[in-house]
Amino acid sequence: MTQIALIALALVAAVAAAVLARARAAAGARAATAETALTRSEERARVAEGRLARAEQQLREAQENVRRAVEDARRVEGLARAAEDASRAAHDAARAAEDAARDTAQQGAAAAARAEEADRRAAAAEARTAALFAEIGHLAQERVAATAVRLTHTNAPLVGPLDPPAVGPEAVRALQSVLDATATALADERERVDAAARAAMRGATSRIQTLLYQIQSLVQQLQHDNDDPRLLEVDFRNEVALRRIQTVAVLCEAWPGLARTDSPLAEVVVGALSRVPGYARIKVANHLREQRLAVVARAAEPIAVTIAELLANATAYSHPETDVPVTVQQGGRGALVIIDDSGIGMDEDQLRRARRLLAGPPDLLLTELGNPPKTGFAVVGKLARQYGFSCHIEPSPYGGMRTILRIPAGLVTVVDDGQPLSVLTPLPLRAGTGPAPAPTVAAVPPMRDADEQDGPQLADRHHQPGPHPAPAIHVVPDPGGEATVADPVTAANRADATVDSPADDGSGLPTRRRRRPLAAEEPEAPATPAVPAVPAAGRTPERAAAHWQALQRGTDSGRAAVARAASESGGRDGVATRGSGTTEHSDTTPGDTTPGRPTGDHTAGDHTAGDHTTGPTTVPTPLEGAEQ
C-alpha cells in the first residue's frame, strides 16, 4: 500500500512538475507583454500627471477666488444683519416712545381730573368752613344766650343750628356738646351763686327777724301802757314786715323761726290773716266741728306762714272792694282751709307754674322767682314739702282763684281747755250762733235756722250759692234742741250755763269759764249761819249763789237795821255810811238803768260777782234807802 500511495504521489508530483514548467513558460511570455503595457501606461500616467498638476493649480486659484467671494459675502451678510438689528432697535425705541407718550397723556388727564377734584374739594371744604364759622358765630351769639335764658325761663325757645346739612352731623353734634357743656357749667355756677345768695340772705334775715320780734314784744308792751291806736298800726306794719322777712328766710332754707305750742287752727288762720295787708277784707267762716282742733306745735308756724302767703296772694290779686272768703273746715281726716278770691284769675301758663311751685320742687332757685321775686307759692310749696301738708289751686267759682290747703291728720291735734282762745278768733258758726236765743225761748231752734238768724250779712256771706264746699256741716242733723252736743267744749259750756243761772243765756263763751274760780272763792266770805258749810268739793254754782244771796241778805238786813237806827236816832253813822256808799257807787251803777239786772238774780257764775266786788252787794241798799 504505502508503495502504491508513494508511486501515485510520485506520478501526481511528475504531472504537477510538467504543468508548473508550461505555466512558468506562459507567465514569462505574459510578464514580458505586461512589462511593455506598463511602460506605456507609465508614459500616459506621466502626461496625465502633468495635466493633473495644471488642473490642480487652476483649482487652487478657483478655490482662492471662491474663498474671497465667500468672505466678501460673509462680510456683507454681517453688515446686513447689523443693519437689520439697528432697524429693529429703532423700531422698538419708537414703540417705546409711543407708549411713553400715551402714558404721559393718560397721566396728564388723570392729573387734570385730580386737580379738578382737588379744586372741588377745596371749594367744598371752604364752604363748609365758612358754614362752620357761621355756625360757631351763631352758637356764640345766639344759642349760648338762648340756652342761658332757657335755664331761667323754661318756656324760652331753644335756638337750633343755622343749617345742619351744611356743616354735617358731626359738627352739629360737636356744637351741641359745646352747648351742653356750657349749659351744665352755667347751671352749676348758678346753683353755686344761688346757694351763696341764699346763705347770705339767711344770715341777714335771721338778724332782721330777731329784731322784728323784739320790736313786736316792745310794741305789745307799749300797747298795754298806752292807748294810742297808732301803736296798733305800728304793730301791724311790723307784722307785715315780719312776714316778708320770714318768707325770704324760708325760701333761703331757714327754719320758719318760731317755736310754738299746739295752736288752735282757728287761731292759726286768724293769725295768718293778721299778717296780710287788707286783712279786713278776709272773712273767715269757721266750720270746725271741734273748736279746739289745733295744728301740732311743729307745723303751727309753717302753716300760719302758708296761709298768710295764700291770703296775701288772694288779697293782692283781687279788687280791693271784694271780700276774700276763707272757709275752715274739718275733713274726714285732717282739716281744710279754703281760700277764694274774686280776682283776675290765672291763665293756663300761670296756673301750671303755680302748681309746679306748690308741689315744692326741690331744685328751686331764688333767681327763678322773677324780679322782683314772687315768693308766695314757692314758700308754700317748700313748707308743704317739708311738713307734709298739701296745697291745691284751681279756678274759683267766685271768678278768681281758689286755693285749698289740706292739713293731714298727722298734723292735727286737739288742744286742752287750759288756754282760752283769743277773742278775735271767729267761733264756729254753730257754736257762735247757737247761744243767741235767750233761755226764755222754749225750743232752741235748729242750727240751720240759727245760722240764718245771724242776720242777712252773715247769712249772705256764709251761704253764697255753691262756693262753700261745707254743706256737710250744715246738713248734719242736730239732735233736737241741744244743737251743739257734738261739740264737747260747747256742750260743756252749755251744761255750765244751764246750771249757772236761769238768767244766763247759756253762751258758750270762754269768759264765763274763766270767772268760775272767782265765784268758787266766795263762800269764804263772812260766814252766814243760815247756810251750812259744805265741803269745797261739793260746791256748785247753785250753792255758791245761795251763799252769795245769804250774804247779800245779811248785809241788807244789817244795813237796814243801821239805817233804821240812824233814822230813829238821827245818829251820824248811818248817814255817813249812806254818803260814802253813794260816792263810791256813782260811777259804776247801771243797776238802776239796766233792766236785766235785778239785785237778787246775781249769782256766782255771773261776772259782776267777781268784777264788781263792791257794786251789786253794797249799792242797792243805800239807793233804796235814799229813795225811801
Add this chain to the structure above:
Amino acid sequence: MTAVPRRRMVPAYLATGGRSRPGGEGFERLTVLFADRAEPPTGLETEHRRLWDLLRPGALTVVEAAAHLRLPVSATVFLAADLVEAGCLRARAPIPPAQQTDRSIVERLLVGLRALR
C-alpha cells in the same frame, strides 16, 4: 297767766279792722260801757259779740273789758265804738277828777242838813 310764755298768734290790731281811728271819739280807760238792750244783737262779728256778751250782765269800764278780752285798751275802744255806733251799747264818760265830789263839800252839806232840823 300761762305757765309757758308763748308768742302771740293773734295780734290785737285785728280788732281795728284795718282802721287807724276808732269809729267814735272820747273813749277813755274809765269810760263805762253798758249794754243797751237785753236781746243779743244779730249780725255781729265774733269779737263784738264777745264784748257785748261780756257787758250784758252789767256795766264795765273800758279797761276792765279790755282785761277780760285780753286786748289792749286801744283795741277794745275800736270794738266798743263799733257797738255804740251800731246802737247796741252805750258809753258814759268817766267822771272827771275835777268833778268828783269833794268830801269837804259833802261834809258841809251834811252840817247844813243837820242844821235844818
